[in-house]
Amino acid sequence: MSTGPRTRTLLKATSTARRQAITASYSALTQVCVATADDAVEAELVSEHPTHAWELPRSNALVLVHTDVAEARALLRSAQLLERHRVPVVTPRYPDALTGGGRAVTFWRLPGRERHDPATSARVTARIHRIDPGTVRWLARENHDPFNGLLDGLDNAPVLDPCKPFLRDRAAEHKPAQLAAAQRFEFTVPDTVITNRADEAREFVAAQTAGAVYKPLWNTPYAVDGRPHAVWVREVDPADITDAVSACPHLFQAKVPKVFDARVTAVGNRLFGVRIDSPDLDWRRRQDRMTCTPIDVPEPVARSVNAYLDQFRLVYGAFDFAVTASGAWYFLECNPNGQWAWQPAETTEVIAHALADQLQKGRDA
Structure with missing residues (x-):
């Protein structure tokens, strides 16, 4: 296989x-x-x-x-329909799917840019996560964080209105965009690095x-022997980090000396x-071993939560x-x-009522 260096590293480190x-x-x-x-x-x-995506440099x-x-x-x-309606899209190179090895293969044009610049990353992200091709122009607008372009241009983008809430949610799931917004709105954020360089991660x-802890950039489901698995947040030592990190970006974060976790559910x-x-470090892993009690949200945290929701144009978080x-x-x-x-039951009851009220009033109420 004449693949690139990142894929060769992945093939050496992965399962059969x-x-x-x-x-x-x-x-x-x-x-x-x-x-x-x-x-x-x-x-x-x-x-x-959900499908194998290859970049051909x-x-x-x-x-x-x-x-x-x-x-x-x-x-x-x-994509062809959007193109006929003059919606900016990633255009197919060939009009039909081609077949090889019992699989269908589709080719998509990428403008002439360096392989790893942010705009190329945005287009690849759009295809990988099935974001409507018509939004790729907005994904690629910002140099530092491609998703800022999606958020800033979404209301004026030529995308059907029913698609916009879905796109907002997809953009709001992006960890780098979350951390950037959290810092902007004065949350306290652990020191973080996102890298695919093993030496930088170890340092x-x-x-x-x-x-320090490791956590995935995106919650991507996978299975082992047909059984669903998840990647939990876990502690990591420099010795744990191998050159396999180069296969894709990884998120490493300073471990917070916490005494408890808190969940804040925001509805409007x-x-x-x-x-x-x-x-557990990650309470989601064994929920039968955790206990939950209602707690007041500090006012500074509440202000930051509301500003964060406004930034991502969300009514729930x-x-x-x-x-x-x-x-x-x-x-x-x-x-x-x-x-x-x-x-707890008393919390879920009031959340359910708040969701019903919000649905009745609408997003802009």
Whole structure:
């Protein structure tokens, strides 16, 4: 396999089953490239979910390898329809899906830019996470954080209104955008680095006197032997970090010396807080071992929560905090679709009523 260096590193570090799936995907890609005269040398795998996505640096293309032919053709038809209506899209290089190795393969044009600049990252992100191709222009607007462009331009984007709440939620799930907004609105945020350089990750982790943790950038489901798995937040030492980090960006964060966790569920301008006591670093891992009690949300935290929701144009958010002995509330993340019915009965009841009231009044009420 004549893949790029990041993919070669991934293939050395991954499981046999995953390596076989990547190899089959690359085989389908190269078979089709023989017919199209595209160059698959140094191809880099940029995503495996929901389909395998390959970036071809020599052909300046993003290639999706689908297991479902109908899905591939539907994606092409959607992009072609948007293009006919003069909506800016990532245009297909070929009008139909091509087949190789029992898979459907679609090619997408990328403008002539360096492979790893933010705009290219935005376009790849749009394809990977099935964000409507018509928004890619807005995704790529900002140099430092591609998702800022989506948020700033969304109301004027040529996207059907029913799609906009979905796009807001997808953008609000993006961890780098969350952390940038949290700092902007004066949350206390743990020191953080996002990198795919092993030396940089080791240096950061070693510098954290209270320890460091690893967490995924995106909550992506996966399965092992058919059983669903999740990546939990866990402590990490410099010795744990190998060159496999280069396969994709990783988020490392200073460990907060917390005495308890807190969840703040926001519905419009109404906030509902609970204290979470758990023996685990990540309380989500074994929820049968945690206890929850209602707690007041400090006024500075409440102001920051409301400003954060306004920034992302959300009316709901599930905010997670780590609280220290001194009373500092450290922002960890905000899930725009976070579950809430697991909380104490008195809390879930008022949240349910607040959601019903908000739905009745509408977003702008």
